[in-house]
Amino acid sequence: MANVLITGGAGYVGAVVSGAFLDAGHRVTVLDSLVDGGYGLLGYVPHERFRFLPGDVRDARAVGPALAGQDAIVHLAAVVGFGACNADPFRATSVNVDGTRCLLDARHPGQALLYASTGSVYGAVPGGLCHEGTEPAPLSVYGRTKLTAERMVLQTRDAVAFRFATAFGMSPRMRTDLLVNDFVYSAKRRGVIVVYERASRRTFIHVRDMARAFLFGLEHLAGMAGEVYNAGAERLNLTKDEIAHLILARHPFFLTYGPIGIDEDRRDYQVSYAKLQGLGYDTTVEIEQGIDELLRGVDLLPPP
Ligand SMILES: NC(=O)c1ccc[n+]([C@@H]2O[C@H](COP(=O)([O-])OP(=O)(O)OC[C@H]3O[C@@H](n4cnc5c(N)ncnc54)[C@H](O)[C@@H]3O)[C@@H](O)[C@H]2O)c1
Incomplete structure (x- = not known):
């Protein structure tokens, strides 16, 4: 049993990670400013x-007392996504970069640090398969601040960074702005999905598999420390249109296309997950399972 501090543990990912660490027998402390x-x-x-x-x-x-007696830290607290970061770039830099620095300054030697980075650090990847050696070129405040923090984290001992794909699936603290969650919500509750950039190839991971990645990192820290790992699965590299059609095969709705937005992170890439898979980690929840789960779960959500 380890004592684990989860920053941002009240969020979409954190609420699932907290449960997974409790289920695995760990003692969990959540530090969160409860933005939502x-x-x-x-x-x-x-x-x-x-x-x-x-x-x-x-x-x-707040950070000093929270770190006392901890064996490991899962660092999730952040302003998340290009929209939220653009809405307040100062706060995004302050939380994502200065917040990480504050945590690193107060961290005790020997405390493992597992950092939630993001595939958004890659930016627009020209062709091919993107891997950990691909030079990051983030395009948004979100991508840039997460990359700065990732680099700070990896300069310290006993730290691992995961560049996660876009999460999907149910969480006790639900987010319906994430692509798969948003599509299913829109299909079931509004009866329509309007897709922009339909051919964009994106990459996904179920939120419970994110929690499993952190547990894996804690268990295999000695062999993983000091490095970054893409976390997801190549079979979950899918276009937006493919996601929409997977939903359509399960639930009727009106599917239409239009230039109603742009992805500021210009995510249109295929990501290689061979590095983490080579260590023995693989995801367990397929996109179809996640869609089925969301189709059942969105009925429980309050109106937007
Ligand atoms: N959701 C995804 O698809 C995804 C993908 C890749 C990486 N990530 C990373 O995973 C982490 C969690 O993402 P999420 O989707 O759960 O986001 P979220 O917005 O649901 O959760 C973020 C949590 O951080 C807390 N927080 C914000 N500012 C804080 C501060 N100054 N001090 C303490 N707590 C603060 C919020 O209250 C919230 O509970 C983030 O670091 C994000 O970059 C998420």
Whole structure:
């Protein structure tokens, strides 16, 4: 059993990671400033190995006590996605970069650090398969701030960074702005999906497989430390149109296309996951399973 601090643990990914670490027998402390509330953690409150600390990852007075006695840190707290970062670039830099620095400054020697980076650090990749050796060229504030923090993290000992694909699937703290979740929500609740950049090839990972990647990183820290790993699966590299048709095969809705937006991270790439798979990690939830789960789950969500 390890003592694990999860920053940003009240968020979409964090609410699932917290449950997975509790299920694996660990003692979990969540530090979160509750930007979007904390209801995703309510189910864990009765658990004797769960503790919540309200606080900002940029505040040394909150981070110091949260780090006391921890064996490992899963660092998720961030302003997430190009939209949220563009809405307040100063806050994005402050949380994503300065918050990470605050955590690193207060971290004790020997505390493992597992960092949630993102495929958005790659930017527009010209052709071919993108791997960890591909030079990152982030195009958005989100991608740039996450890359800066990733590099800071990897300059320290006992640290691993995962460049995650776009998450999908149900979480106790749901996000319906992520592509697959958004498409399923729109198909089921509005009866229509309008797809822009339909041929863009994206890459996905189920949120429970993100949690499994952190557990894998903790277990295999000695062999993984100091490096970055793409986390996802090549069979989950799919175009937006392919996702829409997988949903259409399960649930009727009106599928249409139009230039209603652009992806500022210009994500249109195929990503190689061979490095992490070579160590023995693979994802377990296929896109079809995730879509089926979302089709059942979106009925439970409040109106937007
Ligand atoms: N969701 C994805 O598809 C995805 C993909 C790749 C990487 N990631 C990374 O995973 C992490 C979690 O993403 P998510 O989708 O759960 O986002 P989210 O917005 O749902 O969760 C972020 C959490 O961080 C908290 N937070 C924000 N600022 C904070 C601060 N200053 N101090 C303390 N807590 C703060 C928020 O309250 C929230 O609970 C992020 O680091 C993100 O970059 C996510």
